[in-house]
Amino acid sequence: MFSRAYQAHHDRQLALWLLCCAVVIYGMILLGGVTRLTESGLSMVEWRPIMGIWPPIGEAAWQEVFAKYQRFPEYQKINQGMGLDEFKVIFMYEYLHRVLGRLIGLLFVIPLLFFALRGVIRPGLMPRLLLLLLLGGCQGLLGWYMVKSGLVDRPSVSQYRLTAHLGLAVALYAAIVWQFLNLWPRAALPLKSPAAHSMKGLAKWSPVLLLLVYLMILSGGLVAGTDAGYAYPTWPNMGPGFIPPGLYEGTPQWLAAFEDVTTIQFNHRIFAYLLVMIVGGFGLRLLLQNADGFLRLAGAAVIAALLLQVTLGISTLLTRMAIPVAAGHQAGAILLLTVLLFTVHTLRRRQGLIPSDS
Template identity: 40%
Template sequence: MPIILFGIVVLGGLTRLTESGLSIVEWKPITGVIPPITFSQWEEEFEKYKQFPEYKLLNYNISLSDFKYIYLMEWSHRMWGRMIGLIFVLPAVYFGFRGYMSRPIIKKVAGLAGLLGFQGVLGWYMVKSGLSEELLSTPGAIPRVSHYWLAAHLGSAFLLYSGMLLTGLQILRDSKIAYDFPKEVAKILANPSLNRFRSLAICAAILIFLTSMSGALVAGLDAGLIYNEFPYMGKNIIPPKSELFSKVYARFGETSLWRNFFDNPTTVQFDHRVLATTTLCAITALWLYSRRLTLPPKARLAINFVFGVSCIQVTLGISTLIYMVPIPLASAHQAGSLTLLTTALYLIHTMKRIPIKI
């Protein structure tokens, strides 16, 4: 399941990068499974698309052939989501009724199933935010989904992926413990000197998640298309205060300048730079700290992967910015964020104590 979820996150990123997400203007969970087939059906869908802001403000010169491309991209994303629901829920129900899952696992699986359904609802509200007719009456408005809904949709996908990954890893570990688990590994993990390292590993994973969510805000505001240089933003590393805290984004007067952190593309990009740099420094410090500790082989391998992937991810991020967000690099950067989170979660998993007698 985590592999399939990883795939839909990458596909969702491609859907956004190709500006395909607003091509299907209706949510039909059942009948939407079948795409248009005949010429008249395609014409009907195209006419529906023409009624909304993206066509009127941005894609008014689009051809039917171009529309088919973006439609099928979004349709594939939605179908992948439906497939995940079937692949996860049906076997879970079967194994649950057959008594193959313990009560704690059943509770976790039920929670994940609920989050999966919630993820679909979030996806539709995200799309709906980009179909609002208010965009037509707003000067300079760009037809795109709300960056808040985009961040919420991506965040729930990351949480769902994390939950499934950790649950799967725990099931595999419990199975191994039930048969034969190396006593020497259990002894190492029982050492109190590793408690601080465990806590720091969890903090690193949280920091990775927050950095990824700030990246969603960058993507939603197209903030990666400004200040395409690194480490400078203009003449300095830090942009002018007037740009970071502009009154344009203070919706309720000067006292709400804090909204710049979420609505101002300059501030959002700067925040993402700061978070990414902080994350890299934190992971580097954690890796250096791990050299002083006695860790199990899998944990040692995991922290090395976390450090290596973090370096690659930062390189991808800088390259995506400098080359003005080309689709291949941007997609790889988004995939890299989930890969980095995966390695951090695996590190946390390998550091769990073993409930067996040593």
């Protein structure tokens, strides 16, 4: 049996490894958003898990992959007449996205084997790490399943598969961050101040905030997958008024929430307003009504991340989805989720709702 100090030392090593994985996955999500914004995702029409790590080398190789691309709907219906130099640009976005995915796999598997062989992984943790590994593998398969939907008869991927691909990536990222927080040395024990009892209820329902932000990110995936942001690039109104004409039209009406661009964008906006009130209220509660300085700082961070994301969201509309701004909006969503993960975990830890040996 390891001593407490010995186990804490290796917990820190495991935590730093997971943090590195999370940072790279954050970059992967951002690069995936840029790939979507530049319409580069369908430039690679083959999935070669091993050999695909090598890019085309030489003019003949580039001509070969370009000729394959020309046989599919995106080139025939949208990019007819595109030159090889233009193709190279969109190809490299998708190529880098796929290669980074493979590197993430190696970044996870090799240290996991190292720690496992050394026998320093605390009891009960290995099943969680293996589950994360399984989710990572599923993410790769889901990515190709998404791409395949745009290689048949329409020059775009299914918004359902794109949203699922994004959702699994974000879920994997959040799970790794949460496990990092479980392993990192506990800087704060449960509060013993008079404010401790008043924060108990807030700590109990705080995970709901994580779910709401996650659902908001999925809503953003539907917006991206249908290009719904282009329908009404204005704010606060959509067309002639706050509520646009044509909401929930079609049969069945509920399907409009997933396929009608007006309804999808409207729902995304309303969800955002709801989150501003709920998440903003949570941040203010920590900032103004808590006696603990660290949680006050966390509340301020939540409010700052929320305001940044709102600003980026509005700017994305007003700039007609300018790539740097839209990419920043996606990065801001993950930043907000990250700040909430740290805040919720800390709040629940200090209220004794997360065991010290989790």
